[in-house]
Amino acid sequence: MGMPFSVFWVIMWIIITFLIVLALYRIDPDKDEEEAN
Amino acid sequence: MADWQIAMIMMIGYLVVALIVGVMAGRGHDKNSLDEFTVAGGGLGLVVMWFLMGGAVFSAFSFLGAPGWAYSKGAPALYILTYTAFAILPWYIIGPKIGKIGRKFNIYTVAGFMKKRYGGKTLPILIGIIALLASIQYLATQMKAIAYIFNIMTEGRIPLWLGALLAYGIVVVYVATGGLRAAAWSDVFQGMLMIIISWVVGLAIVNQMHGSVGEMFSNLVQDNPQFLEIGNEGSTMSGTAYTTTILVSLIGFLMWPHLFSKSYASNARTIKKTVLVYPIFALFLIPLLFVGFSAINVVNPADVGAPDEILPYLITTVLSLPGWVYGLVGAGALAAAMSTADAITHSASLEFTDGVIKNIKPDLPDKKTLFLMRAGVFVVGALAYVITVFGGQGLIALLLGAYGSIVQFAPGVYGALYSKKITGPAVITGLIVGTFVNYYYQLIAETTPFDIHAGILGLICNIIIVVVISALTRQKSREMAEEYRNIG
Numbered sequence: 001m002g003m004p005f006s007v008f009w010v011i012m013w014i015i016i017t018f019l020i021v022l023a024l025y026r027i028d029p030d031k032d033e034e035e036a037n
Numbered sequence: 038m039a040d041w042q043i044a045m046i047m048m049i050g051y052l053v054v055a056l057i058v059g060v061m062a063g064r065g066h067d068k069n070s071l072d073e074f075t076v077a078g079g080g081l082g083l084v085v086m087w088f089l090m091g092g093a094v095f096s097a098f099s100f101l102g103a104p105g106w107a108y109s110k111g112a113p114a115l116y117i118l119t120y121t122a123f124a125i126l127p128w129y130i131i132g133p134k135i136g137k138i139g140r141k142f143n144i145y146t147v148a149g150f151m152k153k154r155y156g157g158k159t160l161p162i163l164i165g166i167i168a169l170l171a172s173i174q175y176l177a178t179q180m181k182a183i184a185y186i187f188n189i190m191t192e193g194r195i196p197l198w199l200g201a202l203l204a205y206g207i208v209v210v211y212v213a214t215g216g217l218r219a220a221a222w223s224d225v226f227q228g229m230l231m232i233i234i235s236w237v238v239g240l241a242i243v244n245q246m247h248g249s250v251g252e253m254f255s256n257l258v259q260d261n262p263q264f265l266e267i268g269n270e271g272s273t274m275s276g277t278a279y280t281t282t283i284l285v286s287l288i289g290f291l292m293w294p295h296l297f298s299k300s301y302a303s304n305a306r307t308i309k310k311t312v313l314v315y316p317i318f319a320l321f322l323i324p325l326l327f328v329g330f331s332a333i334n335v336v337n338p339a340d341v342g343a344p345d346e347i348l349p350y351l352i353t354t355v356l357s358l359p360g361w362v363y364g365l366v367g368a369g370a371l372a373a374a375m376s377t378a379d380a381i382t383h384s385a386s387l388e389f390t391d392g393v394i395k396n397i398k399p400d401l402p403d404k405k406t407l408f409l410m411r412a413g414v415f416v417v418g419a420l421a422y423v424i425t426v427f428g429g430q431g432l433i434a435l436l437l438g439a440y441g442s443i444v445q446f447a448p449g450v451y452g453a454l455y456s457k458k459i460t461g462p463a464v465i466t467g468l469i470v471g472t473f474v475n476y477y478y479q480l481i482a483e484t485t486p487f488d489i490h491a492g493i494l495g496l497i498c499n500i501i502i503v504v505v506i507s508a509l510t511r512q513k514s515r516e517m518a519e520e521y522r523n524i525g
Contacts, residue, residue: 004254004265010115011323014122018316021129025313030133031306 040360044190047364051230051371055223056207059379062222063215071403074216074410075145075387076302085221086303086311091318092224092376093295094121095231096175097182100373101345103322107329108336109344111264113274114326116283122319123283124290129312131291133305134454134525141524145301146384147294147446148392154453154521155461156513158396163468164446165392168294169417171443172385176421179374179381180205184425186374189349190367198426204371208379209418213411217302220379227372232321234369238352238362239324243331245356253331260334281490289444289492295384297450382421386413441479444492445471448503457518463506471499 003011025031067073081089099117106114139145142153147168148161180201187200195203211219240250247253258265267279274282291297300308325348332347332355341350352358352366390409395401401409445468452459475495478485485491512518 006112006265014316021313
């Protein structure tokens with residue numbers, strides 16, 4: 001896209017963070033925890 | 038039909054739809070329930086929660102300020118992208134815990150959360166007042182944007198006072214009638230509109246001005262290479278300033294009452310999923326930054342009143358775009374401002390009622406509290422409106438100080454969640470000192486040591502004081518401290 005490095009860098013980290021949180025969520029033992037509201 | 042007429046019809050059409058969505062969302066639910074008004078019964082789903090959090094952050098600042106920053110400062114504008122994507126991350130851990138504490142003790146505000154843990158009346162009253170002042174400042178910014186966008190898109194036909202009154206009046210009506218649920222559902226509608234407009238109009242502007250995004254950047258790098266760097270010579274912001282600005286946003290973000298109290302409105306699973314999909318919201322900002330970059334070296338800064346006006350300026354003056362584009366951008370900016378304003382108006386009224394009024398008159402029945410909260414929506418709205426239209430310098434300085442002080446809630450909140458040693462007097466002293474340090478460096482001093490953000494300097498003093506005084510004072514309720522720490 002002809003993006004400069006700084007723009008690429010920020011967007012890359014947003015995507016990497018998204019993937020890391022996704023991985024964490026998958027292994028999170030409490031993710032399906034149900035509680036009464 | 039003239040361009041401004043098309044724009045005005047579209048913007049008024051948008052306002053009518055926003056009103057209908059907001060009012061309809063509140064229907065069919067118990068109008069007399071405090072729980073429904075404050076946290077929508079605790080049962081908001083993923084999509085609604087995502088738009089509610091996203092809409093609250095995606096404010097007039099994102100819509101008009103992001104292109105403005107990109108245009109006037111260059112790469113430091115990327116901070117907006119970074120903080121939008123990352124600031125929500127701590128919510129994954131603290132959100133479910135705060136939600137469980139809230140449901141256990143029937144809490145729906147930051148003031149209530151602190152009061153239960155630290156005891157006393159001083160802290161909740163202090164928080165109620167700071168939250169109210171800070172919210173009014175935040176609202177006044179949104180309202181200015183609303184008034185301005187109406188004015189420029191109708192080529193000066195709708196005066197500033199009328200534009201603000203029209204759009205914000207609608208927000209006040211649907212929030213007062215439907216509470217959080219109305220705010221949430223209108224945010225879904227407004228959020229979708231913003232996303233579509235940001236991409237369609239944003240990329241259309243870049244393409245019309247430079248041919249493509251790639252060409253825009255090559256032109257920019259050729260003419261102003263330092264503009265896309267941070268901290269190097271010629272850049273508009275130092276590395277420390279950039280980093281600490283992001284840091285203060287990261288810590289302060291979830292301390293804003295309208296975001297903090299969303300922990301009570303959903304279960305753990307929805308909170309975690311919201312955090313997971315939230316960074317995608319940041320990506321919607323990208324075209325708006327590109328709009329700002331595209332104007333560098335094309336538009337002379339002297340021709341634009343203020344950098345924040347660059348997006349409307351491009352549409353109305355530089356590019357010959359049809360009237361419906363005026364209308365679309367106008368509606369998008371209104372949506373951005375209104376989706377932030379509704380959540381803030383709602384939470385400001387809640388915080389003030391729960392933090393200040395309920396501590397002065399503790400035996401208030403639920404029905405009366407609910408009435409006060411609804412009335413508070415109008416009062417907060419009127420105050421923000423008066424300040425927007427007639428605001429004096431001194432008042433604005435006071436509000437700005439409160440605005441920067443929200444981050445100072447952090448030591449008290451994290452202390453309550455993870456430590457049984459932190460005490461009430463320590464949190465109160467830390468909050469006061471942190472607020473003053475922030476206020477001094479933000480509004481009085483001309484520079485800060487090492488170019489560190491004023492909020493971080495306040496926070497450093499705040500944390501030191503909280504730790505030292507906690508070591509010297511005794512816990513009011515040891516059981517409550519243990520309970521808060523062990524929940525979740």
